[in-house]
Amino acid sequence: MNRDKNLNKKTENLTDSAWQQLFDKYDILEKIKNDGIYHITANEIKEFREPRLMAKWDSSEQLPKIFKKNKINILPNSRKSYILGEFQLYEPLPSLEEHVQTMPKVVLPQLETVDIDNISSEANAINVLQISGILEDFLGLEVGEDLYATFNGRMKSGEFSFHVDTFQGDTQTIHVNNAQVEIDGGFESEHYVTILEAKNVIHEDFHIRQLYYPFRLWENKVKKPVKLIFSVYSNKIFRLMEYVFVQTDNYSSIKLIKTRNYSLENTDISIDELKRAFDSVTNIIDDNQNISDVPFIQADNFDRIVSLLENMYMNNMTADEIENLMQFTSRQRDYYFNAGRYLGLFEKYKEDELRYYRLTDLGKKIYKLNYKDRQLKLVELILSHKIFRDSFEFVLQHGEFPDIEFIKELAQNYNVCSPNLVYRRSQSVLSWIKWIFNLQKL
Template sequence: MAKVRSRKQDIAWQYLFDRFDIPDKIEKNGGFEITSSDINKYVREYYANRPDNAPDARNLLKFDFSSDLPEVFKESVNKEVFGKKAQFSLMPMGKDRYEISDFKTFENLKYEVLEPVRMTFPKWISGIRPESPETINGEAVAQSVAEMSGMLKYVMNDLDADVVATLSGKKGTGLIDFQISHFRDGKTKFVIDGWQSEIDGVYESPSRVLIIESKKKRPEDFNIRQLYIPTRIYHDQMKFPKEIYSAYFTYTDDVFSFHVYQFSDINDFNSLKKIREYEFVFEEESKPVTRETLKMLLAQEPNSKEPRREDGELVPFIQANDPEKIFEIPVVLSGKSIQSEQGDVFSVGTKEYLAESFKFDIRQSDYYANAAEYFGLAQKKDGYFKVSELGTMFIKCDYNTKLGLFAKQLIQRPIFRAMIEVWIATGRLPEKNIVEDLIRLHRPALMMRFRTSFSSLVKYHHRSIFIYGYTL
């Protein structure tokens, strides 16, 4: 039996995979069909002799991100047969029927380096205010803010047109068939008959349609089904043709982001192509961070050493490649224990808590929590990550002030300070060999441990300085 985590989802699916020999059946037949009724029956049977309650099929079947996949979906795949990157996934067939196969169902979210579009918000709206982030307390509210401020017109490239909301909520698929890609056998035909899809929002202008999937987090990837099924439903019901776009929308740390896609072939599940990406922020009274700000900070802030923990241990060097998630860490760590949809409870500050909050792999919990600690936004005590005093201040600041605080932290770190000095003096980032020399000087143990080539780049951007991940 493959090694599993303690999540109920992992335990339940490991039992089902073993009971029905699912990997072998997929290898022989191309897929394995299962019903939610059978899942409930056999999982409850298994949990009858356990002290905890059995998870419900409704929650066991929810895979919005690849990190939601139970470990057995990833570990039980015969890589020699299906390919090195293969994993199993699940697609709805209709009503309570599902098929498990080596479907390619997830799309990576590649975050570009963008200058954000600065927006204004209607002054007459009282109940929701961008300067009070606590009022934007859910995905639907964030989506409404994007609509009210004109972001959707911008995304649809219809600034002078009327944009109206036309559909949201549950919608039946009817009978649809399409092509879907596999890791082993290329494309096959797939049929869905009468499944209920959840649609976050559909917006129309006179010439275009925008279908939105909303999340109040920045995941590493998403399930293509969340965009394809709503797009297909709307395409099939349109009375006259329009351009259809699909957008994966996120709201985190005062930034509204849109990844805009089109399906080049409406009958091909995997034909989505990224068209463009936007980031939006709201105008603020505080001053933005500029090159002059950085020059002033370099003059004011003294040279310092690499950060250490209370016990004298060096804080691990950066291995996180999405700064937006680093900025979210203090917010997440200031929350409360959370319970997953499967019933698992995760305590604040644990790796599992961060993985569940961000919907990424557990190993990335260390990467991002350590990065937040490296920049003073968090601290690790007794094995738990906690929000620091600076992190608490960071949460309460507006957008521009956050950038200033983060720029100050960068300049207090010797490696990044030296890189910023190069950028200020030349307008260019230091070459890779210079970066390696800096790390060799300030973190020699890191160079001794990792012998393959790597680079750590710093770029001036709307978030002050963006840190890019390095390959070790």
């Protein structure tokens, strides 16, 4: 293994190794098997690595290997201790295309200090949610009803108990005493208190703790009902989701009750515009693995490639920074970076013996485009490759998406990857084709 790969895998291996040693030293798996749970202190974790690097994963994708293999998860139950068990702690996020409805285009007031082309942080996204009226609209506030930003930051959770489902089909009871809670935004209106969790990166799921612990803290403090909003800003679209806990003392009773998307720009893309993007391609690329120096794609979620593009525009990034931001393993980081490289958007460079990731000139140009032009340019880049052109034409001719066997046959005919990878990579091709045609729905 070369030096660059060693550097790229450093963080992941440290975490995996530290947890493996902890599991071995304290016989954690056996104790969970016998007792259902295992308590561990921050000092015990610190013997191998800093707890802040070992016990917080906002998405399940970056869980340590031993956690994934044995269906183990971890929760803080105080400021200095944690509890491990076979808890089901993550909630899948609905895709952008789910619950499709008319997407309002939001017009912002003319402000010199707000640049809608550079909403580069969660704090900036929250500011835009407020000044645009998006949050008030989503909450269903009446015209003239005020919404005040009243709290945020780190707090103590207070003391409470709750039930949580396990992978074994039963439940466990957990007691929490002043664990740390971090709230992105807290608001009060005439009838409600609202807690907002904001993200500016696309993930497959989220840790329910991010809503549940703040909910339990504030539902004990206020008389008004507490609304829980999860917001994702990416690709110039705000996705807002409202959740409730059907039973206050049941962590696993989370339920999505409302979702809506908002755009800062025109998102209308027609089938004729997609066809024109197809017809505009003049240079068809041969992905034959014997002549191509870029690995064929293995990255299903195209929205995450766009999310990575947006974040790399702000700063060139190291491997560890990408993994921490996107909640990637090193393998996922390579897949998604190479997918961007496949389209000509991403590149690597070396400085002071470290490998960095950045946008190409084409990537920077695409980032600066408005929403509609950006999507259509990305469509052109995808459809400059033979296998995608054939798959696109299949949809036009048959009015449905091709099955995996059809794409596998294309992949084998064009020799885009080795036979043992053909199924997995054909899945990615199908996902990208669906992304293209789903642009009409937004």
